[in-house]
Amino acid sequence: MKFVCSKANLMGGLQIVQKAVPSKTTMSILECILVDATEGVIKFNANDMELGIQTVVDGNIIERGLIAIESKIFGDIVRKLPDSEVTVETDSSNKVTISCGKAKFNIIGRKGDDFTYLPSIEKIDGVSVTQYTLRNVIQQTIFSIAENDNNKMMSGELFEVDGDNLKLVSLDGHRISIRKVKLGASYPYKKVIVPGKTLNEISKILGDSTEKMVNIFFTDKHVLFEFDKTIVVSRLIEGEYFSIDQMLSSDYETKMSINRKEFLDCIDRATIYVKEGDKKPVIISITDGTMELKINSAIGSMDEEIDIEKQGKDLMIGFNPKFLIDALRVIDDETVDIYLVNPKAPCFIRDKEGAYIYLVLPVNFTTVD
CATH class of the missing domain: 3.10.150.10 (DNA Polymerase III, subunit A, domain 2)
Structure with missing residues (x-):
């Protein structure tokens, strides 16, 4: 595999997917970022088995291929490179060479086939909302989720879609935050619990555009957020959320x-x-x-x-x-x-x-x- 892209593009892609790299894990492959240049675009993937992120990095593919690179060392190297074009190249022994100007780094990668891919989500009955709106409603509710996992329900937020209304609810036993927004269209009824960690990371990636959209798709066990050139897939918290209506007088x-x-x-x-x-x-x-x-x-x-x-x-x-x-x-x-x-x-x-x-x-x- 061999591709060339700017340091800015490379760093931008790394900063997005690194949010799904676990800080501690017994599976060392999850500490890696999968660089996939097999289909004519450069994709970065990270997956901690609860949250997975994929983003496309703009660049020029010279030779297609697939490699898993340890996230921290990859990020540290790119961060310290000059602001110029970066070449990333691998050989048959999975050695990765990263060069930029007169700087050259060699690290050992891993076979991309060992990496756990993001679950495949069927994109049916998606809900569309602007990046600005989604980021705002997350930031206006996320502080009320519980800081520990003693009660799993309190570590997530309720997402409820009812026609052209989207409602987010969070609570931690001392307070409740509820935010409602009007959607641009009417959608089938959905009610799921999204982990707070997922929403926190998404809010950091989203821009403040009132024109760019986020498409959200739900299954029984997962939620998918699709925006710009990025896909975020997360497990849902299973169970019945608290009945908050009786608490609201x-x-x-x-x-x-x-x-x-x-x-x-x-x-x-x-x-x-x-x-x-x-x-x-x-x-x-x-x-x-x-x-x-x-x-x-x-x-x-x-x-x-x-x-x-x-x-x-x-x-x-x-x-x-x-x-x-x-x-x-x-x-x-x-x-x-x-x-x-x-x-x-x-x-x-x-x-x-x-x-x-x-x-x-x-x-x-x-x-x-």
Whole structure:
């Protein structure tokens, strides 16, 4: 095999597929990237058996072939090459020669036939959404998935397609994030759970184009995302997702409308007093026209007031500041509406159209004068 391409193209392809190379594995072949130039295009493949990525790299094929190259050393070499044309060549003993200008590197590759290919997904009833939209809805929900795998369902996100509506849901036991978007067409009903790791990696690859599309295809066990010259295939999390509708109430005793950025900045200032791993809550007191935010810790204390519009009862409630910050950071609206019932019940941050809903559970606190 022999091909020539620019360093930029080579590095771009490597950075995409390396997201599917496992950091630890008992199967050494999975630490490799499969370079496939057997069909007239240069394809890079990586697969950790849960997530697989394939991308096409623009270049000139001189001799077709197939080789598996250890991902880390391949990436390290290419990263340090001059910004010029790169030639990648293999011989019958699987020796790989990478040359660029006067630099030449030799490494030992492996037979490409040993590599585990991505599962074949039949592309039927695909859903199309812009790259910008998919990246945004992932980023607006991904922070609410659980950080560990104690509950497999909480480590993924619900993808629900219903006609021309796409809904993503994530939860971790302390909060729920829901994001809904209108699709450009109507599609058959689908409901699957996509691993958070997959969505996190996809959000890093996707661009912000409002014109370029992502085509999504589902089977019983896999999901395929196809965009630009890249294919991402992931196993789905099997099982029934949580019934969240019963957790979402429209009842409230207190409603406040507040400037999103002012509220976010105020909470952010309060976190100066919160050490890593500390569970100190921010305490919010809501009265007519004013919201007071307090935090007390061993380091010091803070007290700040923000103007609000309030309907209903006065209320004092405590929250983990991180949960509020995560939600407020991904909302675009200038003003947000927050609905509360009592100090023990969840609060809801939601818009009138139902495009987003963030549920945050309060925390217990003791008042200190």
